[in-house]
Amino acid sequence: MQTGKLLAAKSQQTYVLKLVGDVRLTLCCTLDGLFQQMFGDQEVHSIIIDLTLADNLDSTTLGLLAKIAIKAKSLGLMQPSIISSNPDITYLLNSMGFAQYFLMMEHPATRIEELQEVPQLAGSEAGIHQQVLEAHRTLMSMNEQNKEIFQSVVQALENCPQ
Template sequence: MEDRFLYSEADDTIFIKIEGNATMKNSKTLSDLLAKIFKGEKKNLVFEMSACNYLDSTFLGLIAKCALEIKKTWNSTLYIMNASNMVLSGLKQTGIDKFVEKIEDSSLQLKTSELENQDFSDRKEKTLHILEMHKTLMELNEKNKETFQNVVNMIEKDLNK
């Protein structure tokens, strides 16, 4: 299965279907879209994840950032739809599950368009993005602070070279 994001908008809800592996390699695509979404009118935001095979910590950080931003900007909730056990496990292990609402709906049929993959302009932009996502995870709870502190230290050391 190809790694990609499919986009659909219906009434006041934006659906983003995440297919394949959701990693630092493709997180900029979604990060850029979310930045545009948060500049607009209040929307319900749903990540449909039935076809998501894998999430890395950078992408989990992006989900956390999105959930926190929705709360702050619109006093709303990020919805995670049809998540597999693997996705649910990642959300639970990082504490993100406390900041999102999980829903199930296998009957939903959407007309979607594929988001064009966006790449980082350079290594520094990519490194700063990864750093931000891991710091976001660390802000969620003490366990994440312990888990990701070494990663953040390593990234910051790399940036200061």
């Protein structure tokens, strides 16, 4: 399984993120930094997340992706899209309630001209802990099933000394 990486491009008013390989919490600082940049760009009106080359997404990554949909809605942006051709990834997303927050597609609707790898950012232990906690809280807020699944994880993270 390929180590996870993140590719990104901006085309006109659309931001495209492509997650590749085994995407885990090691990329949470990178994803969070990219979100800050993306949502700070007043020209961005839509977001596409391409998971066609993703082998695995951990729960922290899922929480960060959910955060995109929630933030986009609060800013009045178009509903974000997720492209997933991997049945296992699609099943995981659907089981977490992502279809309520994202437009789900199997194939890209448009051609992406230029994607560049986003350099991985390092974070402090306390910063990563906070991002993991926020990601799991976001997953819990999506639906009752997720609340039950991740409540013990959130409690453990809240009780963990930093």
